[in-house]
Amino acid sequence: MEGFCFARCRFTRLMVVMQLVMGVFVICISMASLHRFYTHHSFLPGLDDDPARCAGFHTVDAGDGGYNGFDIRALADRVDDVLVQLAELQDKLEATALKIGKKARKHRARRQQENMTMPEFRRFLEDEVIHPLYSAHIALRLIRLPRPDPDGGEGGGAAVDPLVNFFTAEETRKYVTAKGNREGLPSVYGTNRTYGTIGHACVLMRRELDEYMSYDVGARCPDDWDLGQRLMLGGCDPLPRRRCLAPASKLFGAPLPINQSLWALPDDGNVRWSRYHCRGYKCLSARNPRRGYDRCVGCFDMDRERRRWVAAPNATATPAASTLADFLIDEVLAVKPGEVRVGLDVSVGTGSFAARMRERGVTVVTTALNVGAPFAETVALRGLVPLYATLSQRLPLFDNTMDLVHTAGFFDGWVDLQLLDFVLFDWDRVLRPGGLLWVDKFACARKDLDDYMYMFLQFRYKKHRWVVSFKSKDEVYLSALLEKPPRS
Numbered sequence: 001m002e003g004f005c006f007a008r009c010r011f012t013r014l015m016v017v018m019q020l021v022m023g024v025f026v027i028c029i030s031m032a033s034l035h036r037f038y039t040h041h042s043f044l045p046g047l048d049d050d051p052a053r054c055a056g057f058h059t060v061d062a063g064d065g066g067y068n069g070f071d072i073r074a075l076a077d078r079v080d081d082v083l084v085q086l087a088e089l090q091d092k093l094e095a096t097a098l099k100i101g102k103k104a105r106k107h108r109a110r111r112q113q114e115n116m117t118m119p120e121f122r123r124f125l126e127d128e129v130i131h132p133l134y135s136a137h138i139a140l141r142l143i144r145l146p147r148p149d150p151d152g153g154e155g156g157g158a159a160v161d162p163l164v165n166f167f168t169a170e171e172t173r174k175y176v177t178a179k180g181n182r183e184g185l186p187s188v189y190g191t192n193r194t195y196g197t198i199g200h201a202c203v204l205m206r207r208e209l210d211e212y213m214s215y216d217v218g219a220r221c222p223d224d225w226d227l228g229q230r231l232m233l234g235g236c237d238p239l240p241r242r243r244c245l246a247p248a249s250k251l252f253g254a255p256l257p258i259n260q261s262l263w264a265l266p267d268d269g270n271v272r273w274s275r276y277h278c279r280g281y282k283c284l285s286a287r288n289p290r291r292g293y294d295r296c297v298g299c300f301d302m303d304r305e306r307r308r309w310v311a312a313p314n315a316t317a318t319p320a321a322s323t324l325a326d327f328l329i330d331e332v333l334a335v336k337p338g339e340v341r342v343g344l345d346v347s348v349g350t351g352s353f354a355a356r357m358r359e360r361g362v363t364v365v366t367t368a369l370n371v372g373a374p375f376a377e378t379v380a381l382r383g384l385v386p387l388y389a390t391l392s393q394r395l396p397l398f399d400n401t402m403d404l405v406h407t408a409g410f411f412d413g414w415v416d417l418q419l420l421d422f423v424l425f426d427w428d429r430v431l432r433p434g435g436l437l438w439v440d441k442f443a444c445a446r447k448d449l450d451d452y453m454y455m456f457l458q459f460r461y462k463k464h465r466w467v468v469s470f471k472s473k474d475e476v477y478l479s480a481l482l483e484k485p486p487r488s
Contacts, residue, residue: 201235293372343404413444
Protein backbone atom coordinates (compact mmCIF):
# COMPACT_ATOMS: atom_id res chain seq x y z
CA MET A 1 0.00 0.00 0.00
CA GLU A 2 2.83 2.40 0.80
CA GLY A 3 4.51 1.59 -2.55
CA PHE A 4 1.31 2.35 -4.40
CA CYS A 5 0.85 5.64 -2.52
CA PHE A 6 4.47 6.61 -3.14
CA ALA A 7 4.26 5.97 -6.91
CA ARG A 8 0.92 7.76 -7.23
CA CYS A 9 2.06 10.75 -5.16
CA ARG A 10 5.27 11.04 -7.16
CA PHE A 11 3.33 11.01 -10.41
CA THR A 12 0.83 13.61 -9.13
CA ARG A 13 3.62 15.90 -7.96
CA LEU A 14 5.29 15.55 -11.37
CA MET A 15 2.08 16.61 -13.09
CA VAL A 16 1.76 19.66 -10.85
CA VAL A 17 5.38 20.69 -11.43
CA MET A 18 4.99 20.29 -15.20
CA GLN A 19 1.86 22.44 -15.20
CA LEU A 20 3.61 25.15 -13.21
CA VAL A 21 6.61 25.14 -15.57
CA MET A 22 4.36 25.36 -18.61
CA GLY A 23 2.37 28.19 -17.05
CA VAL A 24 5.46 30.24 -16.20
CA PHE A 25 6.88 29.67 -19.68
CA VAL A 26 3.66 30.82 -21.37
CA ILE A 27 3.46 33.89 -19.13
CA CYS A 28 7.05 34.91 -19.94
CA ILE A 29 6.52 34.67 -23.70
CA SER A 30 3.20 36.52 -23.44
CA MET A 31 4.82 39.34 -21.45
CA ALA A 32 7.59 39.62 -24.04
CA SER A 33 5.02 39.85 -26.83
CA LEU A 34 3.01 42.49 -24.96
CA HIS A 35 6.17 44.49 -24.31
CA ARG A 36 6.89 44.51 -28.01
CA PHE A 37 3.30 45.55 -28.70
CA TYR A 38 3.16 48.46 -26.25
CA THR A 39 6.58 49.83 -27.13
CA HIS A 40 5.07 50.81 -30.48
CA HIS A 41 2.39 53.00 -28.82
CA SER A 42 -0.35 50.80 -30.19
CA PHE A 43 -3.50 52.52 -28.96
CA LEU A 44 -2.27 56.10 -29.28
CA PRO A 45 -4.16 58.48 -31.59
CA GLY A 46 -2.73 58.99 -35.04
CA LEU A 47 -1.44 55.44 -35.40
CA ASP A 48 -3.34 54.85 -38.65
CA ASP A 49 -1.87 58.05 -40.10
CA ASP A 50 1.73 57.01 -39.60
CA PRO A 51 2.77 54.17 -41.97
CA ALA A 52 6.26 54.07 -40.49
CA ARG A 53 4.83 53.29 -37.05
CA CYS A 54 2.70 50.46 -38.48
CA ALA A 55 5.69 49.07 -40.32
CA GLY A 56 7.47 48.80 -37.00
CA PHE A 57 5.30 45.84 -36.07
CA HIS A 58 6.73 43.72 -38.89
CA THR A 59 10.29 44.95 -39.33
CA VAL A 60 13.17 46.17 -37.21
CA ASP A 61 14.53 49.68 -37.55
CA ALA A 62 17.70 50.16 -39.52
CA GLY A 63 19.51 51.46 -36.47
CA ASP A 64 18.99 48.34 -34.40
CA GLY A 65 22.37 46.82 -35.07
CA GLY A 66 21.90 46.64 -38.83
CA TYR A 67 18.80 44.45 -38.65
CA ASN A 68 16.92 46.50 -41.22
CA GLY A 69 14.00 44.72 -42.86
CA PHE A 70 13.96 41.68 -40.57
CA ASP A 71 10.54 40.04 -40.72
CA ILE A 72 9.09 40.23 -37.21
CA ARG A 73 5.78 38.75 -38.38
CA ALA A 74 7.46 35.47 -39.38
CA LEU A 75 9.21 35.38 -36.00
CA ALA A 76 5.89 36.00 -34.21
CA ASP A 77 4.26 33.18 -36.18
CA ARG A 78 7.01 30.82 -35.07
CA VAL A 79 6.56 31.83 -31.42
CA ASP A 80 2.80 31.37 -31.78
CA ASP A 81 3.38 27.82 -33.05
CA VAL A 82 5.48 27.07 -29.96
CA LEU A 83 2.82 28.56 -27.67
CA VAL A 84 0.17 26.36 -29.27
CA GLN A 85 2.32 23.27 -28.70
CA LEU A 86 2.90 24.21 -25.07
CA ALA A 87 -0.80 24.95 -24.51
CA GLU A 88 -1.75 21.59 -25.98
CA LEU A 89 0.78 19.85 -23.74
CA GLN A 90 -0.56 21.67 -20.67
CA ASP A 91 -4.14 20.69 -21.54
CA LYS A 92 -3.07 17.09 -22.00
CA LEU A 93 -1.28 17.03 -18.65
CA GLU A 94 -4.27 18.56 -16.88
CA ALA A 95 -6.64 16.07 -18.49
CA THR A 96 -4.34 13.19 -17.52
CA ALA A 97 -4.09 14.38 -13.92
CA LEU A 98 -7.88 14.75 -13.72
CA LYS A 99 -8.38 11.29 -15.19
CA ILE A 100 -5.93 9.77 -12.70
CA GLY A 101 -7.70 11.54 -9.82
CA LYS A 102 -11.09 10.13 -10.87
CA LYS A 103 -9.68 6.63 -11.19
CA ALA A 104 -8.00 6.88 -7.78
CA ARG A 105 -11.27 7.91 -6.09
CA LYS A 106 -13.15 5.17 -7.91
CA HIS A 107 -10.72 2.46 -6.89
CA ARG A 108 -10.54 3.81 -3.34
CA ALA A 109 -14.31 3.47 -3.08
CA ARG A 110 -14.05 -0.12 -4.28
CA ARG A 111 -10.98 -0.67 -2.08
CA GLN A 112 -8.97 -1.73 -5.10
CA GLN A 113 -5.37 -0.98 -5.84
CA GLU A 114 -4.01 0.12 -9.21
CA ASN A 115 -0.38 0.80 -9.81
CA MET A 116 1.41 2.09 -12.93
CA THR A 117 4.39 -0.05 -13.77
CA MET A 118 7.73 1.56 -14.49
CA PRO A 119 7.68 0.70 -18.25
CA GLU A 120 4.20 2.25 -18.55
CA PHE A 121 5.34 5.34 -16.65
CA ARG A 122 8.41 5.65 -18.87
CA ARG A 123 6.32 5.27 -22.02
CA PHE A 124 3.92 7.95 -20.83
CA LEU A 125 6.74 10.40 -20.13
CA GLU A 126 8.39 9.77 -23.52
CA ASP A 127 5.22 9.97 -25.65
CA GLU A 128 3.14 12.56 -23.80
CA VAL A 129 5.70 14.84 -22.16
CA ILE A 130 9.24 14.55 -23.47
CA HIS A 131 8.41 14.36 -27.18
CA PRO A 132 6.09 17.43 -27.19
CA LEU A 133 8.61 19.40 -25.12
CA TYR A 134 11.39 18.38 -27.51
CA SER A 135 9.32 19.54 -30.49
CA ALA A 136 8.69 22.91 -28.86
CA HIS A 137 12.37 23.17 -27.92
CA ILE A 138 13.47 22.44 -31.50
CA ALA A 139 10.96 24.94 -32.87
CA LEU A 140 12.40 27.68 -30.64
CA ARG A 141 16.00 26.79 -31.47
CA LEU A 142 15.19 26.91 -35.17
CA ILE A 143 14.20 30.57 -34.98
CA ARG A 144 16.86 32.30 -37.04
CA LEU A 145 17.77 35.89 -36.19
CA PRO A 146 19.70 37.99 -38.71
CA ARG A 147 23.43 38.04 -38.26
CA PRO A 148 25.99 40.59 -39.43
CA ASP A 149 27.04 40.00 -43.03
CA PRO A 150 30.65 38.71 -42.95
CA ASP A 151 31.22 40.14 -46.42
CA GLY A 152 30.26 43.62 -45.30
CA GLY A 153 27.12 43.78 -47.39
CA GLU A 154 25.35 46.88 -48.54
CA GLY A 155 24.80 49.31 -45.70
CA GLY A 156 26.41 46.93 -43.22
CA GLY A 157 23.06 45.22 -42.76
CA ALA A 158 22.39 41.77 -41.44
CA ALA A 159 22.25 38.72 -43.68
CA VAL A 160 18.73 37.35 -43.41
CA ASP A 161 17.94 34.01 -45.00
CA PRO A 162 14.71 34.42 -47.00
CA LEU A 163 11.65 32.65 -45.55
CA VAL A 164 13.72 30.86 -42.91
CA ASN A 165 11.19 31.64 -40.16
CA PHE A 166 8.16 31.00 -42.34
CA PHE A 167 8.19 27.23 -42.89
CA THR A 168 7.64 24.66 -40.17
CA ALA A 169 9.44 21.57 -41.50
CA GLU A 170 13.04 21.57 -40.30
CA GLU A 171 14.31 20.15 -43.60
CA THR A 172 12.75 23.06 -45.54
CA ARG A 173 14.38 25.57 -43.20
CA LYS A 174 17.77 23.93 -43.66
CA TYR A 175 17.28 24.00 -47.41
CA VAL A 176 16.51 27.74 -47.66
CA THR A 177 19.35 28.69 -45.28
CA ALA A 178 22.47 29.98 -47.02
CA LYS A 179 25.43 27.58 -46.97
CA GLY A 180 28.66 29.49 -46.54
CA ASN A 181 31.85 28.11 -48.04
CA ARG A 182 34.35 26.42 -45.76
CA GLU A 183 37.14 28.68 -44.50
CA GLY A 184 35.79 31.53 -46.63
CA LEU A 185 37.09 30.02 -49.88
CA PRO A 186 35.29 31.04 -53.09
CA SER A 187 33.31 28.34 -54.84
CA VAL A 188 33.89 27.11 -58.38
CA TYR A 189 31.35 29.76 -59.43
CA GLY A 190 33.16 32.52 -57.54
CA THR A 191 30.47 32.94 -54.85
CA ASN A 192 30.87 32.95 -51.06
CA ARG A 193 27.62 31.17 -50.20
CA THR A 194 24.99 29.01 -51.89
CA TYR A 195 21.22 29.42 -51.58
CA GLY A 196 18.72 26.64 -52.22
CA THR A 197 16.18 27.97 -54.70
CA ILE A 198 12.46 27.74 -54.02
CA GLY A 199 9.38 29.07 -55.81
CA HIS A 200 7.51 32.03 -54.34
CA ALA A 201 4.23 30.09 -54.61
CA CYS A 202 5.54 27.73 -51.92
CA VAL A 203 4.41 30.40 -49.45
CA LEU A 204 0.81 29.81 -50.61
CA MET A 205 1.21 26.02 -50.33
CA ARG A 206 2.92 25.95 -46.94
CA ARG A 207 0.90 23.03 -45.56
CA GLU A 208 1.51 20.83 -48.63
CA LEU A 209 5.21 21.70 -48.66
CA ASP A 210 5.62 20.92 -44.95
CA GLU A 211 3.98 17.55 -45.59
CA TYR A 212 6.25 16.92 -48.57
CA MET A 213 9.39 17.86 -46.62
CA SER A 214 8.57 15.76 -43.54
CA TYR A 215 10.84 12.81 -44.28
CA ASP A 216 13.78 11.08 -42.65
CA VAL A 217 17.10 12.37 -44.00
CA GLY A 218 19.10 9.59 -45.61
CA ALA A 219 16.19 7.16 -45.55
CA ARG A 220 13.79 6.04 -48.27
CA CYS A 221 11.64 8.84 -49.68
CA PRO A 222 7.87 8.52 -49.20
CA ASP A 223 6.06 7.38 -52.35
CA ASP A 224 4.35 10.75 -52.84
CA TRP A 225 5.67 11.99 -56.20
CA ASP A 226 2.11 13.07 -57.03
CA LEU A 227 2.23 15.55 -54.10
CA GLY A 228 5.52 16.90 -55.46
CA GLN A 229 4.04 17.29 -58.93
CA ARG A 230 1.02 19.06 -57.45
CA LEU A 231 3.41 21.51 -55.79
CA MET A 232 5.23 22.04 -59.09
CA LEU A 233 2.02 22.70 -60.99
CA GLY A 234 1.02 25.15 -58.25
CA GLY A 235 4.19 27.16 -58.81
CA CYS A 236 6.23 25.72 -55.91
CA ASP A 237 9.10 24.85 -58.19
CA PRO A 238 11.90 23.78 -57.96
CA LEU A 239 11.13 21.32 -55.20
CA PRO A 240 13.44 21.46 -52.15
CA ARG A 241 13.46 17.72 -51.37
CA ARG A 242 17.03 16.52 -51.81
CA ARG A 243 18.23 14.24 -49.01
CA CYS A 244 16.31 10.97 -49.27
CA LEU A 245 16.50 7.88 -51.47
CA ALA A 246 13.92 7.72 -54.26
CA PRO A 247 12.00 4.42 -54.22
CA ALA A 248 11.77 2.26 -57.32
CA SER A 249 9.46 -0.52 -58.38
CA LYS A 250 10.10 -3.77 -56.54
CA LEU A 251 9.90 -5.60 -59.88
CA PHE A 252 12.27 -3.29 -61.75
CA GLY A 253 14.24 -5.18 -64.39
CA ALA A 254 16.76 -4.45 -67.11
CA PRO A 255 15.31 -2.23 -69.88
CA LEU A 256 15.17 -3.34 -73.50
CA PRO A 257 18.13 -2.69 -75.81
CA ILE A 258 17.95 0.60 -77.69
CA ASN A 259 17.22 -1.08 -81.03
CA GLN A 260 14.08 -2.61 -79.47
CA SER A 261 13.00 -0.04 -76.89
CA LEU A 262 12.18 2.86 -79.24
CA TRP A 263 8.93 1.31 -80.49
CA ALA A 264 8.01 -1.13 -77.72
CA LEU A 265 6.08 -0.55 -74.53
CA PRO A 266 8.23 -1.08 -71.41
CA ASP A 267 7.62 -3.86 -68.93
CA ASP A 268 4.91 -3.12 -66.35
CA GLY A 269 7.30 -4.03 -63.54
CA ASN A 270 9.54 -1.01 -64.28
CA VAL A 271 6.88 1.54 -63.29
CA ARG A 272 5.47 2.46 -59.87
CA TRP A 273 1.72 2.29 -60.49
CA SER A 274 0.49 3.09 -56.98
CA ARG A 275 -0.54 6.68 -57.82
CA TYR A 276 -2.25 5.96 -61.15
CA HIS A 277 -5.74 4.76 -61.99
CA CYS A 278 -4.27 1.97 -64.14
CA ARG A 279 -1.93 -0.77 -62.96
CA GLY A 280 -0.36 -1.65 -66.31
CA TYR A 281 0.22 -0.43 -69.86
CA LYS A 282 -2.62 -2.55 -71.25
CA CYS A 283 -5.05 -0.48 -69.19
CA LEU A 284 -3.74 2.73 -70.82
CA SER A 285 -5.12 1.74 -74.23
CA ALA A 286 -7.19 4.36 -76.04
CA ARG A 287 -10.02 1.83 -76.16
CA ASN A 288 -10.30 1.88 -72.35
CA PRO A 289 -12.64 4.73 -71.30
CA ARG A 290 -11.36 4.51 -67.70
CA ARG A 291 -7.65 4.84 -68.45
CA GLY A 292 -7.17 7.77 -66.04
CA TYR A 293 -6.04 10.48 -68.50
CA ASP A 294 -7.63 12.41 -71.36
CA ARG A 295 -4.63 14.02 -73.09
CA CYS A 296 -2.57 12.32 -75.76
CA VAL A 297 -5.19 9.65 -76.41
CA GLY A 298 -3.54 6.72 -78.18
CA CYS A 299 0.05 7.72 -77.42
CA PHE A 300 0.63 4.38 -75.65
CA ASP A 301 -0.34 2.56 -78.87
CA MET A 302 3.06 2.02 -80.50
CA ASP A 303 1.59 0.86 -83.83
CA ARG A 304 -0.28 4.16 -84.13
CA GLU A 305 2.69 6.20 -82.95
CA ARG A 306 5.00 4.70 -85.60
CA ARG A 307 2.82 6.15 -88.37
CA ARG A 308 3.12 9.75 -87.20
CA TRP A 309 5.31 12.37 -88.97
CA VAL A 310 6.41 9.90 -91.69
CA ALA A 311 5.19 8.98 -95.15
CA ALA A 312 3.53 5.65 -95.90
CA PRO A 313 5.90 2.71 -96.67
CA ASN A 314 5.16 2.67 -100.42
CA ALA A 315 4.83 5.64 -102.73
CA THR A 316 1.31 4.85 -103.91
CA ALA A 317 -0.23 4.67 -100.44
CA THR A 318 -1.83 7.61 -98.69
CA PRO A 319 0.72 9.49 -96.53
CA ALA A 320 0.40 9.33 -92.79
CA ALA A 321 -0.29 13.08 -92.83
CA SER A 322 -4.05 13.27 -93.23
CA THR A 323 -4.41 17.08 -93.47
CA LEU A 324 -2.39 20.01 -94.71
CA ALA A 325 -1.57 20.85 -91.09
CA ASP A 326 0.41 17.59 -90.70
CA PHE A 327 4.08 18.14 -91.59
CA LEU A 328 6.51 15.28 -92.17
CA ILE A 329 9.85 15.09 -90.34
CA ASP A 330 11.86 14.58 -93.53
CA GLU A 331 10.27 17.67 -95.08
CA VAL A 332 11.17 19.76 -92.04
CA LEU A 333 14.76 18.50 -91.89
CA ALA A 334 15.16 19.23 -95.61
CA VAL A 335 14.71 22.94 -94.88
CA LYS A 336 18.03 22.94 -92.99
CA PRO A 337 19.98 19.92 -94.30
CA GLY A 338 22.49 18.70 -91.73
CA GLU A 339 21.95 21.67 -89.41
CA VAL A 340 19.37 20.20 -87.03
CA ARG A 341 21.33 18.20 -84.43
CA VAL A 342 19.76 18.96 -81.00
CA GLY A 343 16.21 19.97 -80.15
CA LEU A 344 13.45 20.30 -77.58
CA ASP A 345 10.01 18.72 -77.82
CA VAL A 346 7.34 20.44 -75.72
CA SER A 347 4.41 18.05 -75.99
CA VAL A 348 2.16 15.69 -74.10
CA GLY A 349 3.24 12.20 -75.11
CA THR A 350 5.52 9.25 -74.67
CA GLY A 351 8.49 10.52 -76.70
CA SER A 352 7.57 9.25 -80.18
CA PHE A 353 8.73 12.48 -81.85
CA ALA A 354 12.12 12.17 -80.13
CA ALA A 355 12.29 8.51 -81.20
CA ARG A 356 11.69 9.45 -84.84
CA MET A 357 14.34 12.17 -84.66
CA ARG A 358 16.80 9.79 -83.01
CA GLU A 359 16.48 7.47 -86.01
CA ARG A 360 17.67 10.43 -88.10
CA GLY A 361 20.63 11.24 -85.85
CA VAL A 362 18.98 14.15 -84.01
CA THR A 363 19.01 14.31 -80.18
CA VAL A 364 15.71 15.64 -78.80
CA VAL A 365 14.85 16.24 -75.14
CA THR A 366 11.15 15.70 -74.35
CA THR A 367 9.23 17.54 -71.64
CA ALA A 368 7.08 15.12 -69.67
CA LEU A 369 4.76 15.35 -66.66
CA ASN A 370 2.86 12.38 -65.28
CA VAL A 371 -0.64 13.78 -65.74
CA GLY A 372 -2.72 10.64 -65.17
CA ALA A 373 -0.22 8.24 -66.74
CA PRO A 374 3.53 7.43 -66.46
CA PHE A 375 4.68 9.66 -69.34
CA ALA A 376 8.12 10.52 -67.90
CA GLU A 377 8.97 6.91 -67.04
CA THR A 378 7.85 5.71 -70.47
CA VAL A 379 10.02 8.26 -72.27
CA ALA A 380 13.08 7.17 -70.28
CA LEU A 381 12.38 3.44 -70.64
CA ARG A 382 12.22 3.92 -74.41
CA GLY A 383 15.84 5.13 -74.27
CA LEU A 384 15.05 8.84 -74.58
CA VAL A 385 15.61 11.86 -72.31
CA PRO A 386 12.59 13.21 -70.35
CA LEU A 387 12.71 16.76 -68.98
CA TYR A 388 10.49 16.89 -65.87
CA ALA A 389 9.48 20.56 -65.99
CA THR A 390 6.37 22.75 -65.95
CA LEU A 391 5.37 25.88 -67.83
CA SER A 392 6.14 27.99 -64.77
CA GLN A 393 9.82 27.08 -64.92
CA ARG A 394 12.37 28.83 -67.11
CA LEU A 395 13.93 26.24 -69.38
CA PRO A 396 17.21 24.95 -67.89
CA LEU A 397 18.97 25.52 -71.21
CA PHE A 398 21.47 28.21 -72.13
CA ASP A 399 20.79 30.92 -74.72
CA ASN A 400 21.04 30.13 -78.45
CA THR A 401 21.72 26.40 -78.01
CA MET A 402 18.79 24.53 -79.63
CA ASP A 403 18.52 23.84 -83.36
CA LEU A 404 14.82 22.97 -83.11
CA VAL A 405 11.87 23.54 -80.78
CA HIS A 406 8.80 21.42 -81.52
CA THR A 407 5.41 21.65 -79.81
CA ALA A 408 2.30 19.52 -80.38
CA GLY A 409 -0.94 19.05 -78.44
CA PHE A 410 0.31 21.04 -75.48
CA PHE A 411 -1.24 24.49 -75.45
CA ASP A 412 -4.29 24.41 -77.69
CA GLY A 413 -6.85 27.11 -76.94
CA TRP A 414 -6.76 27.05 -73.15
CA VAL A 415 -3.53 28.99 -72.68
CA ASP A 416 -3.64 32.58 -71.46
CA LEU A 417 -2.03 35.01 -73.90
CA GLN A 418 0.36 36.47 -71.31
CA LEU A 419 1.46 33.00 -70.20
CA LEU A 420 2.01 32.04 -73.84
CA ASP A 421 4.04 35.21 -74.27
CA PHE A 422 6.39 34.23 -71.43
CA VAL A 423 6.77 30.72 -72.87
CA LEU A 424 7.41 31.86 -76.44
CA PHE A 425 10.07 34.35 -75.36
CA ASP A 426 11.78 31.53 -73.46
CA TRP A 427 11.71 29.36 -76.57
CA ASP A 428 13.15 32.25 -78.56
CA ARG A 429 15.91 32.55 -75.98
CA VAL A 430 17.09 28.94 -76.31
CA LEU A 431 16.74 28.77 -80.11
CA ARG A 432 19.95 29.60 -81.95
CA PRO A 433 19.97 32.05 -84.86
CA GLY A 434 18.68 30.09 -87.83
CA GLY A 435 16.97 27.56 -85.55
CA LEU A 436 13.49 26.24 -86.36
CA LEU A 437 10.28 26.59 -84.38
CA TRP A 438 7.83 23.87 -85.41
CA VAL A 439 4.27 24.60 -84.27
CA ASP A 440 2.52 21.27 -84.82
CA LYS A 441 -1.29 21.50 -85.08
CA PHE A 442 -1.96 24.21 -82.50
CA ALA A 443 -5.74 23.98 -81.92
CA CYS A 444 -7.89 26.95 -80.95
CA ALA A 445 -11.31 28.49 -81.51
CA ARG A 446 -11.78 30.34 -84.80
CA LYS A 447 -12.62 33.55 -82.96
CA ASP A 448 -9.27 33.41 -81.09
CA LEU A 449 -7.11 32.62 -84.11
CA ASP A 450 -6.01 36.22 -84.79
CA ASP A 451 -4.82 36.67 -81.20
CA TYR A 452 -2.76 33.49 -81.25
CA MET A 453 -1.37 34.20 -84.72
CA TYR A 454 -0.05 37.54 -83.49
CA MET A 455 1.71 35.81 -80.58
CA PHE A 456 3.73 33.68 -83.01
CA LEU A 457 4.29 36.41 -85.60
CA GLN A 458 5.57 39.05 -83.16
CA PHE A 459 9.10 37.63 -83.31
CA ARG A 460 9.35 38.26 -87.08
CA TYR A 461 10.56 34.76 -87.85
CA LYS A 462 10.95 33.71 -91.45
CA LYS A 463 7.93 31.62 -92.50
CA HIS A 464 8.91 28.41 -94.30
CA ARG A 465 5.41 26.96 -93.92
CA TRP A 466 2.19 28.42 -92.51
CA VAL A 467 -1.06 26.43 -92.66
CA VAL A 468 -4.48 26.98 -91.10
CA SER A 469 -6.99 24.14 -91.50
CA PHE A 470 -10.36 23.30 -90.01
CA LYS A 471 -10.62 20.96 -87.04
CA SER A 472 -14.39 21.42 -86.69
CA LYS A 473 -16.99 24.03 -87.45
CA ASP A 474 -15.78 26.31 -84.66
CA GLU A 475 -12.15 25.19 -84.24
CA VAL A 476 -9.06 25.36 -86.41
CA TYR A 477 -5.52 23.98 -86.54
CA LEU A 478 -2.47 26.21 -86.94
CA SER A 479 0.75 24.59 -88.12
CA ALA A 480 3.88 26.59 -88.86
CA LEU A 481 7.58 26.13 -89.51
CA LEU A 482 9.42 29.31 -88.57
CA GLU A 483 13.12 30.26 -88.63
CA LYS A 484 14.66 32.52 -86.02
CA PRO A 485 16.47 35.51 -87.55
CA PRO A 486 20.04 36.42 -86.56
CA ARG A 487 20.23 39.06 -83.84
CA SER A 488 23.75 40.30 -83.39
